[in-house]
Amino acid sequence: MIFTSYTYVFFLMAAFLIHWSLPVAWRTPFLVAASYLFYCSWKWQYGFLLLGVSLFNWSYGRWVVSRRGSVFALFLGILVNLAPLIYFKYTLFLVSNAASVLNILSVTWHPRLSDIILPLGISFFTFQGIAYLVDVASGEQAFLDLRNFLLYKGFWPQLIAGPIIRPGEIRGQIEGERKLDYSGFSEGCRRILIGFFKKIVLADTLAPFVEMVYLPGAAPNAIDSAVGTLAFGLQIYFDFSAYSDIAIGTARLFGFVFPENFDWPYLSRSPREFWNRWHITLSYWIRDYVFTPMTFAARHRPKTVLFWLLLAMAICGLWHGAQWTFVLWGVWHGGLLVLNQTLLRKIFPVVGDSARGRNTFRGWIGTVVTFALVTLGWVFFRASSLDGAWEVLSSMFFLKGGLHRAVLRENAILVVLAMFLGLVTIQAGREMLPQWNGLLARLDPVKRILKPVAYVLLILAVIIFDKSAKAFVYFQF
Amino acid sequence: MITERLKKVILGELNLDDYYFQDSTTANLVPGWDSLKHIAILASIEKEYGIRFKSLEVIRLKNLGQLQELVARKVEEESERKGE
Known part of the structure; x- marks a missing residue:
């Protein structure tokens, strides 16, 4: 079901x-x-x-x-x-x-x-x-x-x-x-509706474009690989966070409050912060039950700590699937975390430093670099084999085909870019929110009217886009 | 209540001049206190107080108040052991 x-x-x-x-x-x-x-x-x-x-x-x-x-x-x-x-x-x-x-x-x-x-x-x-x-x-x-x-x-x-x-x-x-009160009920329904929208309208729309690029033997050009990988980064975020929304919303309807699993991960200013915002409950699980015991046992040999970090992330990758591509994805993220602590330390703001670094030039640079590195890592996650991952990566880095596309149609590229820009706009708006509080308070009466309209539109979009129920990506794990 | 001695060890590991620690303070709120630093802080505390934590004791720590309690308990256990 x-x-x-x-x-x-x-x-x-x-x-x-x-x-x-x-x-x-x-x-x-x-x-x-x-x-x-x-x-x-x-x-x-x-x-x-x-x-x-x-x-x-x-x-x-x-x-x-x-x-x-x-x-x-x-x-x-x-x-x-x-x-x-x-x-x-x-x-x-x-x-x-x-x-x-x-x-x-x-x-x-x-x-x-x-x-x-x-x-x-x-x-x-x-x-x-x-x-x-x-x-x-x-x-x-x-x-x-x-x-x-x-x-x-x-x-x-x-x-x-x-x-x-x-x-x-x-x-x-x-x-x-x-107990179930009005706020629990409305919050539960809201989360479920948002989950349905993210999954059916956003993630399932992106899925075929990703499939075209990552199909074995697809031979994508650079532009196909770049857009296809960007699309997958968006798809898996919408897909998995939609699942979490529906899970959390369903639980609310029965009086339970579940921990959150996502916190706008693509706003992260460093790889370290990404893992505090992406699949949070798994990330904390790996930290508390794999990484901490290993490093604690080796605490008197502090130089080994980065090795344990790599190993913990490799285990995290392997947990996702019994394939070397997933292990590589884990190692990629382990490597990013190591770089976050060493060579690239100056680029990324310090974890926990919420006052400094946010909305600063360094903070935005950190966000862009982190997003680019995380998106690149999705190649290993999505490719069905190491050869497939290499094909996508090599086409990207050797600029295969120049600006010519081989797999994706123009409208597919436009849809992906529109969704990306939409997410960037919402995220940027969210970051600016505290500065707009005064304006938002004055707009309260308008919000009261627009909210039900927005919900009706979301429901209509879900009904219109619903073609066939596609399984969630994370069901395979 | 976080003692000055514990606070000094933590600030030293984090390279911070000062920070307002409370019992309810969690690591993710403190600049630089990530999972790597966490282990270094625990090792420094062990050295400072001459105690040894067990991994199962460390896993459950949720905030600074619990860390302070654990340190106090281990110090007491250690002094009892030495007194025997």
Whole structure:
């Protein structure tokens, strides 16, 4: 069941009505049942995997990790969580790479590999499970009630592609009584509508242009590659932030407040800041559960810290997909973070320095450089192979074809540039907002009239653009 | 309440002259306090107080107040250990 489908809209409306008409004690079990229905609508057999992993984490967290406090017990729990992820996601990658290495060593091995269907959301619920056990081991109280834990682990808005929520962020909301007021309801609906707009009108419009450039054998010229890569940077932002909007909005309708996952990432003034604004919950997960333990263990060898940064980002890349292109994307970002700390330190404003650096020349230079470097990195993320990535990059850097296009039509280029300029304008406007507060206050009566008109236009745009429900990019992870 | 001694260690690592730290201050608010500096700050605190943190203790830290509490607890544990 894809978020941007009529099936999901009906599911959501039915779940909403039933949920709030039930007695309080039945609401959590109902949400658990609805979540499993949502998950099993894709492939019911994998519902047992989710249930099994959930039962393990609940019992292991409650009776083993929280009581023994031993690092070995925690390590074992993490391994059990990782085992299904490694099997379903990385078996083919590991075996085929092992075969390649053996072939180089003149040992002939041709393993017979068949495709393994990846359970939806496994990367997300695995990371969530690990976060749960680590947090419990470090003193967070384990969930005592199984129903509450099943909701924590399986609540459908966050199940497939995050946000990756930690127990401390949501425990109070699960265990306490949830309420729905007007502001929660309107905010929930607003976020869902914005998510639908971003996904159906913006991201899905860009998708075919990106596909044309990145199709194996497409042979794009420089201008195609540049515009196609810019388009992908926009597409993945609209797509994934749309998913997060719908997830956060859905959760609000049931009285939950989820952590934000995006904060205008393309406004970032440095690669370091980018990771505080892009896929925030994953970024913090990698920082807290991968990078910090590694660097902490090696804290008396401070020179190794940049290596651990590269490694943590390579793991972040590999988490996205079992391909070397994703590893390279992670290493690219690791490299940018290293440069942020070393050679390019003077270009980028200091992290946390919100007063200085914003709206200054250095700040804007930092934003432009960061956007260009991040966009270049999307080549590795989107290309289906290393050869494909090289084809796009080489055509860009060797200015293949000059100003002549080979793949994209003029109107496609115009649409991409218009969307880019639209985003730049909105972002710049957002940055200037504090200076315009006086003017905006005077425009309040106009805003009150324009708001409903804007919402109606958004709904109409979604209906007009809705051709077929396309899966979210992050569903594949 | 953040002690002057802890504040001095942190400011020294961050190359800052002064900063108004509160219990609720989080690292992302302080200029230059990123995940790399975080580890360097923890190592400096260990050196200053003659204590050793465990990684699970460090993972849970959410703000400066919690860091101050952890330092106080470790110092107490260390002095008890030496007293035995």
